[in-house]
Amino acid sequence: xxxSADFSIIGHRGAAGIESENTLRGFKRALDMExxxxxxxxxxxxxxxxxxxxxxxxxxxxxxGTLSDFSFEQLRQLDAGDGERIPTLKEVLDLxxxxxxxxxxxxxxxxxTATAEVLRHYSHRQLVSSFDHxxxxxxxxxGSGIPxxxxxxxxxxxxxxxxxxxxxxAINVSDRIANLERxxxxxxxxxxxxxxxxxxxxxxxxxKDMGVSGVFTDRPDLFIEFSRTD
Numbered sequence: 001x002x003x004s005a006d007f008s009i010i011g012h013r014g015a016a017g018i019e020s021e022n023t024l025r026g027f028k029r030a031l032d033m034e035x036x037x038x039x040x041x042x043x044x045x046x047x048x049x050x051x052x053x054x055x056x057x058x059x060x061x062x063x064x065g066t067l068s069d070f071s072f073e074q075l076r077q078l079d080a081g082d083g084e085r086i087p088t089l090k091e092v093l094d095l096x097x098x099x100x101x102x103x104x105x106x107x108x109x110x111x112x113t114a115t116a117e118v119l120r121h122y123s124h125r126q127l128v129s130s131f132d133h134x135x136x137x138x139x140x141x142x143g144s145g146i147p148x149x150x151x152x153x154x155x156x157x158x159x160x161x162x163x164x165x166x167x168x169x170a171i172n173v174s175d176r177i178a179n180l181e182r183x184x185x186x187x188x189x190x191x192x193x194x195x196x197x198x199x200x201x202x203x204x205x206x207x208k209d210m211g212v213s214g215v216f217t218d219r220p221d222l223f224i225e226f227s228r229t230d
Contacts, residue, residue, distance in 0.1 A: 003101035003125055003127060003214055007208045007212075007214055008037050008194070008213060008215070009034075009037075009217060009220060009227045010037040010038065010101075010215065010216045011027070011039065011217065012039050012196060012197050012216040012217055013026065013041065013053060014030045015029040015221070016218040017199060017221075019082075020082055020084055021060060022086070023081055023082075023084035023085075023086075024084060024087050024095055025081075027040075027092060028095065029220075031096070033223070033227070034224055034227045034228065035223075037100060037101030037102060038092075038096060038103070039102075039103040039196075040092060040103075041104075041105045042104055043055065043107050043108035043111065044110050044111050044114055045068075045071075047072075048072045049090075049114050049115060051088065051092050052080075055067050055068075055108065057086075062078060089104070098122070102124045102126055103127045103129055103216075104127070104128050105151070106128060106130040106136065106139065107130070107132075113142060116139060116146065119144065126147065127147050127148070127149055127169065127170060128147070128149070129150070130151060131150075131151045133150050133166070136150060136166060137166060140166055147168075147169030148166055148167075149163075149168055149169060149170035149171060149172045149192075149194065150166060150168060150172070151172045151173075152172070152173045152177065153177075154174070155177045160186070160189050169191070170191055170193065170213065171194075172194045172195070172216075173193065173194075173195055173196075175203070178193075178210075183211050187211045192213040193212050194212065195212050195215050195216070198215040198216065199218055200222075201222055201223060204223070205226075
């Protein structure tokens with residue numbers, strides 16, 4: 001599984017650098033920029049999977065408080081930017097054409113089973129990732145066959161071991177730890193490597209030359225020509 005045929009330009013939280021993140025408006029904007037895939041985050045609230053990054057609403061909406069303070073209906077009343085609501089996972093997947101890949105990041109505890117159940121109804125190229133490797137392990141145990149990728153903001157000595165134990169397709173790493181030696185180690189072990197968050201086209205080109213399979217970007221508008229020539 002690959003998020004695109006060669007090198008993926010992945011809209012990070014939609015198009016977080018130019019639109020309100022994790023909103024349908026933001027995902028539409030990313031699609032307009034011809035991204036190969038989009039990345040977004042899921043939490044579970046009242047049994048519903050909602051697409052939001054933080055476990056609080058303060059930064060990304062006009063509300064204040066933790067997600068657990070809200071019912072699903074209350075969350076949907078909040079303004080997530082430009083009048084947008086916090087979308088559900090199904091709403092996002094319904095919006096994105098099957099020709100565009102999706103990277104779903106498991107954020108909240110207990111998201112694995114519900115996410116697998118929703119994703120099985122969709123035909124997008126799919127990758128499920130998380131910093132919570134236990135939740136990712138729970139996702140793998142469901143047996144959906146959907147590829148997974150552990151996330152690393154800082155490299156761990158047992159990073160490759162973690163990925164092997166998960167039967168991971170890819171390892172997603174932060175830009176600050178993506179150097180030639182580490183990328184080579186990841187690729188030599190048979191994993192794809194995706195890098196977040198890259199908003200510079202030259203840096204993306206350099207990472208591609210290293211063997212990286214794609215980058216997450218807040219600024220897909222800067223990568224339109226890059227996407228077309230890939």
